[in-house]
Amino acid sequence: MNEPVGLGALDSVLSRARTAAEEVTTAAELQRVETELLGKHGELTLVQRSLGSLDPEQRRHTGRRLNEVRRQVEEVLAERRLLLRAAERAQRLADERLDLTEVVGLRRRGRVHVVERTRQELEDVFVAMGFAVVEGPEVETDWHNFEALNIPPAHPARSMWDTLFLDLGPPESVVLRTHTSPVQIRLMQRQAPPVYAVMPGRCYRRDTPDARHIPTFHQIEGLVVDHGISFAELAGTIETFTTAYFGQDIHSRLRPSYFPFTEPSAEFEITCTICKGAGCRTCSNTGWIELGGCGMVDPAVFQAVGIDPEVWTGFAFGFGIDRCAQMRHELPDMRVLLENDVRILEQL
Numbered sequence: 001m002n003e004p005v006g007l008g009a010l011d012s013v014l015s016r017a018r019t020a021a022e023e024v025t026t027a028a029e030l031q032r033v034e035t036e037l038l039g040k041h042g043e044l045t046l047v048q049r050s051l052g053s054l055d056p057e058q059r060r061h062t063g064r065r066l067n068e069v070r071r072q073v074e075e076v077l078a079e080r081r082l083l084l085r086a087a088e089r090a091q092r093l094a095d096e097r098l099d100l101t102e103v104v105g106l107r108r109r110g111r112v113h114v115v116e117r118t119r120q121e122l123e124d125v126f127v128a129m130g131f132a133v134v135e136g137p138e139v140e141t142d143w144h145n146f147e148a149l150n151i152p153p154a155h156p157a158r159s160m161w162d163t164l165f166l167d168l169g170p171p172e173s174v175v176l177r178t179h180t181s182p183v184q185i186r187l188m189q190r191q192a193p194p195v196y197a198v199m200p201g202r203c204y205r206r207d208t209p210d211a212r213h214i215p216t217f218h219q220i221e222g223l224v225v226d227h228g229i230s231f232a233e234l235a236g237t238i239e240t241f242t243t244a245y246f247g248q249d250i251h252s253r254l255r256p257s258y259f260p261f262t263e264p265s266a267e268f269e270i271t272c273t274i275c276k277g278a279g280c281r282t283c284s285n286t287g288w289i290e291l292g293g294c295g296m297v298d299p300a301v302f303q304a305v306g307i308d309p310e311v312w313t314g315f316a317f318g319f320g321i322d323r324c325a326q327m328r329h330e331l332p333d334m335r336v337l338l339e340n341d342v343r344i345l346e347q348l
């Protein structure tokens with residue numbers, strides 16, 4: 001009788017599986033061993049292929065042993081895999097461990113970010129002046145962000161706001177709001193005059209970051225609609241706000257400007273708090289910092305929301321919250337507000 005083909009090979013596969021399982025130190029090495037022994041071109045498969053050349057008796061005998069060896073090899077490798085996985089997980093946990101005693105040792109506490117605090121302080125000033133606080137969505141329709149504000153498609157003033165469009169609906173129909181002025185529209189659509197409200201929130205523009213600009217910033221919008229409102233009330237509101245928020249030594253001035261949704265329009269500037277008006281890099285040596293825009297609500301805007309401009313008049317303003325935080329805390333560069341450097345944040 002012939003020596004049964006493959007029996008010796010089968011025993012050697014089993015003993016090599018045991019040795020290899022002890023020697024491998026990573027799951028990847030173990031995988032290689034598994035492929036060599038059990039894979040499509042592995043040794044056990046070769047033995048299996050040779051079964052056809054054996055006589056029936058030998059084939060049965062060798063086949064049975066082959067199945068036994070395969071099961072034992074699989075068991076040995078599976079046991080080793082469990083151990084390796086546990087070891088690798090323990091190593092990963094050790095690597096990712098945070099030493100919390102270090103943080104506790106520094107006694108560093110979380111606090112409200114300076115921009116958020118500025119928003120709350122600005123709201124407080126306006127609430128004390130009799131304004132309500134209203135919010136609107138950051139994702140806006142083109143109609144609310146532009147058209148209802150008297151900025152039709154292809155109007156040259158659209159380039160004043162470097163718009164970020166969302167890939168939703170027809171092309172360029174949905175935007176990340178470029179200013180808080182669309183909240184004026186939403187408010188007037190749902191509330192009949194009189195209106196006295198401020199609307200704070202986040203805005204987005206494709207602005208290149210510099211000392212006074214960041215691409216994600218915050219504005220606070222103001223809207224007053226009532227009988228007989230004049231430019232004098234607008235100027236008085238801005239002056240009252242400036243001294244209440246920045247102190248008596250900071251002055252404001254209005255300069256003629258252009259916005260499609262207000263007529264007449266003005267730019268609202270305050271004394272640069274960094275150089276106290278002497279001129280510096282932050283204020284481009286003018287001594288003044290632009291905080292925002294303002295003006296009397298254009299009749300076209302009232303018409304867009306169904307308010308009769310013959311009966312009602314109003315003013316609106318919108319200025320930068322980050323710009324206010326920058327001026328209040330005398331930060332030469334606004335970009336520090338986004339860098340989250342705790343050494344700076346904890347001083348503000």
Ligand code: FA5
Pocket residue numbers: 160178179180181205207212213214215216217218219221259262265290291292293294295316317318319320321322323
């Ligand atoms: C506007 O956005 C108008 N909607 C303001 C307005 C409202 C006018 C109501 C009339 C009536 P402007 O683009 O100038 O205007 O922005 C107003 C203020 O937002 C700026 O003066 C500045 O303080 C702030 N601001 C604008 N862009 C940025 C930016 N990229 N980073 C930080 N602050 C910014």
